[in-house]
Amino acid sequence: MSPSEHLAALSRDFHRRGWALGTSGNFSAVISLEPLRIAITASSLDKSRLAAEDILEIDGDGNVVAPSTGRPSAETLLHVAIVRALNAGAVLHTHSVWSTILSDYHRGSGGFFIEGYEMLKGLEGVKTHEHREWVPIVENSQDMQALAAETRSMLEENPRIHGFLIRRHGMYTWGKDLQEAARHVEILEFLLESVGRRQMMEPQH
Amino acid sequence: MSPSEHLAALSRDFHRRGWALGTSGNFSAVISLEPLRIAITASSLDKSRLAAEDILEIDGDGNVVAPSTGRPSAETLLHVAIVRALNAGAVLHTHSVWSTILSDYHRGSGGFFIEGYEMLKGLEGVKTHEHREWVPIVENSQDMQALAAETRSMLEENPRIHGFLIRRHGMYTWGKDLQEAARHVEILEFLLESVGRRQMMEPQH
Amino acid sequence: MSPSEHLAALSRDFHRRGWALGTSGNFSAVISLEPLRIAITASSLDKSRLAAEDILEIDGDGNVVAPSTGRPSAETLLHVAIVRALNAGAVLHTHSVWSTILSDYHRGSGGFFIEGYEMLKGLEGVKTHEHREWVPIVENSQDMQALAAETRSMLEENPRIHGFLIRRHGMYTWGKDLQEAARHVEILEFLLESVGRRQMMEPQH
Amino acid sequence: MSPSEHLAALSRDFHRRGWALGTSGNFSAVISLEPLRIAITASSLDKSRLAAEDILEIDGDGNVVAPSTGRPSAETLLHVAIVRALNAGAVLHTHSVWSTILSDYHRGSGGFFIEGYEMLKGLEGVKTHEHREWVPIVENSQDMQALAAETRSMLEENPRIHGFLIRRHGMYTWGKDLQEAARHVEILEFLLESVGRRQMMEPQH
Numbered sequence: 001m002s003p004s005e006h007l008a009a010l011s012r013d014f015h016r017r018g019w020a021l022g023t024s025g026n027f028s029a030v031i032s033l034e035p036l037r038i039a040i041t042a043s044s045l046d047k048s049r050l051a052a053e054d055i056l057e058i059d060g061d062g063n064v065v066a067p068s069t070g071r072p073s074a075e076t077l078l079h080v081a082i083v084r085a086l087n088a089g090a091v092l093h094t095h096s097v098w099s100t101i102l103s104d105y106h107r108g109s110g111g112f113f114i115e116g117y118e119m120l121k122g123l124e125g126v127k128t129h130e131h132r133e134w135v136p137i138v139e140n141s142q143d144m145q146a147l148a149a150e151t152r153s154m155l156e157e158n159p160r161i162h163g164f165l166i167r168r169h170g171m172y173t174w175g176k177d178l179q180e181a182a183r184h185v186e187i188l189e190f191l192l193e194s195v196g197r198r199q200m201m202e203p204q205h
Numbered sequence: 206m207s208p209s210e211h212l213a214a215l216s217r218d219f220h221r222r223g224w225a226l227g228t229s230g231n232f233s234a235v236i237s238l239e240p241l242r243i244a245i246t247a248s249s250l251d252k253s254r255l256a257a258e259d260i261l262e263i264d265g266d267g268n269v270v271a272p273s274t275g276r277p278s279a280e281t282l283l284h285v286a287i288v289r290a291l292n293a294g295a296v297l298h299t300h301s302v303w304s305t306i307l308s309d310y311h312r313g314s315g316g317f318f319i320e321g322y323e324m325l326k327g328l329e330g331v332k333t334h335e336h337r338e339w340v341p342i343v344e345n346s347q348d349m350q351a352l353a354a355e356t357r358s359m360l361e362e363n364p365r366i367h368g369f370l371i372r373r374h375g376m377y378t379w380g381k382d383l384q385e386a387a388r389h390v391e392i393l394e395f396l397l398e399s400v401g402r403r404q405m406m407e408p409q410h
Numbered sequence: 411m412s413p414s415e416h417l418a419a420l421s422r423d424f425h426r427r428g429w430a431l432g433t434s435g436n437f438s439a440v441i442s443l444e445p446l447r448i449a450i451t452a453s454s455l456d457k458s459r460l461a462a463e464d465i466l467e468i469d470g471d472g473n474v475v476a477p478s479t480g481r482p483s484a485e486t487l488l489h490v491a492i493v494r495a496l497n498a499g500a501v502l503h504t505h506s507v508w509s510t511i512l513s514d515y516h517r518g519s520g521g522f523f524i525e526g527y528e529m530l531k532g533l534e535g536v537k538t539h540e541h542r543e544w545v546p547i548v549e550n551s552q553d554m555q556a557l558a559a560e561t562r563s564m565l566e567e568n569p570r571i572h573g574f575l576i577r578r579h580g581m582y583t584w585g586k587d588l589q590e591a592a593r594h595v596e597i598l599e600f601l602l603e604s605v606g607r608r609q610m611m612e613p614q615h
Numbered sequence: 616m617s618p619s620e621h622l623a624a625l626s627r628d629f630h631r632r633g634w635a636l637g638t639s640g641n642f643s644a645v646i647s648l649e650p651l652r653i654a655i656t657a658s659s660l661d662k663s664r665l666a667a668e669d670i671l672e673i674d675g676d677g678n679v680v681a682p683s684t685g686r687p688s689a690e691t692l693l694h695v696a697i698v699r700a701l702n703a704g705a706v707l708h709t710h711s712v713w714s715t716i717l718s719d720y721h722r723g724s725g726g727f728f729i730e731g732y733e734m735l736k737g738l739e740g741v742k743t744h745e746h747r748e749w750v751p752i753v754e755n756s757q758d759m760q761a762l763a764a765e766t767r768s769m770l771e772e773n774p775r776i777h778g779f780l781i782r783r784h785g786m787y788t789w790g791k792d793l794q795e796a797a798r799h800v801e802i803l804e805f806l807l808e809s810v811g812r813r814q815m816m817e818p819q820h
Contacts, residue, residue, distance in 0.1 A: 018395075021327075022395065024324060024327065046388065095323070097399050100322065101399055101403040101406060104403060105406055116783050118755055119715070122637035129755050129784065130757075140321075140334050142333045166323070168321050179661075186637045190637065196402075197713075197811075199406060200406055200815055201811065201814060201815055202720065226529075226596040227596045227597040229532065251589075300529065305529070306608040309526075347538045347539070347540075372526075373528060374527075401607075431801040431804075432805065433737050433798065434733070505733070505734065510734070510809045511812055511813040514731075515817065550731075550744050552742070552744070577731075578733060578744065579732075580733065606812075
């Protein structure tokens with residue numbers, strides 16, 4: 001499977017699972033490092049019908065290299081920022097109900113911890129459920145230069161996280177390749193749902 | 206795909222997703238403007254098995270033009286009212302759990318705002334998450350002339366909304382064509398679920 | 411489709427939707443009235459793999475007529491009781507999460523009303539959302555003669571209901587044929603979920 | 616279907632249903648008793664794509680017999696402990712949201728009872744809904760020798776249970792063969808969801 005085919009299949013699967021409804025969600029994979037080339041989903045497309053032709057190639061400034069037509073996702077700069085800051089090979093931005101509401105609920109503290117869950121071991125490098133994972137929340141913005149700058153600075157402060165939320169906007173995660181990044185989506189979405197429902201079971205908690 | 210095939214495929218998909226169970230839900234698309242002709246799902250059919258033959262053609266008064274047999278949805282007049290008031294090319298009425306319960310919960314205030322969510326940008330013309338979307342709630346009625354009249358008057362007062370709820374009855378949304386209207390269903394259903402679960406996480410909120 | 415094929419297909423579909431997990435759920439359709447013959451799912455089978463061969467034929471006393479092997483559902487007598495009391499052509503017993511917990515929550519009052527919901531119009535003979543549907547709750551028992559007797563007496567007192575719950579055991583509904591009965595399952599499961607979530611949104615309600 | 620094919624098909628199905636996301640979940644079936652040989656899912660694989668080749672054969676000490684490559688699940692020792700203690704023919708470890716949060720909610724009391732539910736009759740040997748099923752909760756640990764020892768001692772004290780939870784880690788259940796064990800997963804997951812939602816409906820309960 002080419003990176004474009006992989007990204008298109010993943011987009012359709014994530015739509016089906018409720019993580020990329022409407023035109024939400026955008027997904028990328030690094031094709032080459034020198035020069036930096038990234039395959040990324042085009043802007044504003046319905047993910048349930050995405051095909052390999054809907055994947056664009058961009059350079060390290062977020063400009064489209066190929067094909068000549070097509071507009072990359074508005075959030076291209078965030079993908080580039082994450083690739084550069086963390087040497088990620090793939091970046092996935094999902095937009096689920098649970099990531100949306102938890103990013104709002106915990107906005108006051110700038111993030112929240114997920115700890116003590118066995119499922120954390122599915123995150124790269126985590127060896128024990130006793131891990132304490134910080135999930136930062138970045139304030140949402142339509143100024144992509146500003147949002148990318150804030151993301152870079154947040155990643156500098158939190159170099160060991162596996163994902164973060166944008167307030168009322170969803171989740172970003174990544175991995176060394178698409179397979180690892182997709183696993184991180186499954187893991188983190190599971191944990192967000194668990195943490196959210198756990199709290200609803202005991203509101204005073 | 207013909208409009209009838211498109212409407213039938215969309216009906217089956219919406220049934221599968223829990224938005225048109227039983228015989229609920231009705232869906233339409235404008236075929237021509239002069240004279241006004243609308244393709245619309247027939248009344249009281251199981252959406253899980255809907256076929257192109259189950260789509261009727263009606264005129265601007267809601268009367269069936271073709272085929273000679275077949276009864277249009279009881280809510281045909283609402284579809285016509287929305288098409289005329291907003292120049293919509295397609296009108297979709299879904300009947301989900303979340304639209305049903307939110308239409309009841311907020312009945313006292315005649316509607317509610319959804320604001321600050323990135324997903325709002327999936328609604329036509331919305332450019333920022335800072336958008337404030339008013340979701341009016343119309344009281345339910347079996348008098349379709351009265352319900353259509355109330356809908357017309359509500360749309361005059363709220364010309365910029367993207368959908369509304371009928372109390373304990375579900376949601377209406379629309380678009381310039383079926384594709385846009387279907388995107389609005391996905392967007393609004395996501396937002397209703399998010400708003401509903403957000404509130405359950407913090408009942409005092 | 412023969413009644414057996416219809417029952418088998420419906421069993422697999424209801425399993426997939428979470429209404430007949432494990433070996434729960436049992437489903438029947440009247441084949442002939444004089445003498446009374448009913449096609450019914452065999453006992454203790456996994457509904458996800460049910461085939462037409464797994465459907466038995468029983469008489470009006472609940473005894474197996476064909477094939478000579480095979481044990482009918484333990485709850486055969488309830489199906490017979492409902493067929494006789496209401497002239498039903500099909501009886502469906504589902505076992506969903508929402509019917510289970512609502513049958514427990516409202517046990518003290520012997521049932522609960524569902525009213526004001528448009529979806530009620532999907533129930534046979536209901537013409538307006540202003541309908542007030544009583545959903546009786548019968549105490550569970552392993553004595554099937556006793557449970558059938560209690561069901562008969564409950565149906566005599568409530569001849570116009572469309573379904574009832576057995577405490578912590580699920581729902582029974584019916585219809586003039588399998589298609590109508592299956593529609594009643596969809597309608598009632600939707601309403602139970604709506605009523606249950608509505609209440610969780612406002613616990614003091 | 617060979618045990619390996621059965622285990623692989625079950626893994627894919629459980630992934631689809633949200634019970635084995637990421638690399639979570641592990642599943643085994645006894646191949647022979649003398650000497651003890653168990654087919655078990657290999658470690659750290661994506662269950663959505665599991666194939667028969669990904670199933671390993673281990674002996675009664677948890678060592679891989681075939682193929683020469685491949686690492687068995689980290690929790691192999693728990694599978695062996697359960698097989699030996701209970702003469703189980705299959706052991707299934709799922710990792711659902713509801714088992715995760717209930718294993719945390721009830722940690723203080725070392726477990727909880729599920730009683731009065733008809734669905735309990737789907738558990739082997741249970742003849743009535745009046746059954747009272749104890750669901751023990753074992754504290755999670757990365758020391759598999761210690762966790763296996765604690766599991767053995769817990770099973771000695773509770774020889775009649777049908778499953779147990781590991782705190783914030785999911786559920787173990789078993790059966791005389793894969794079919795019975797898979798039925799126990801469906802039954803217990805249904806009951807955990809019912810118990811969890813029941814409580815959220817009435818938090819003071």
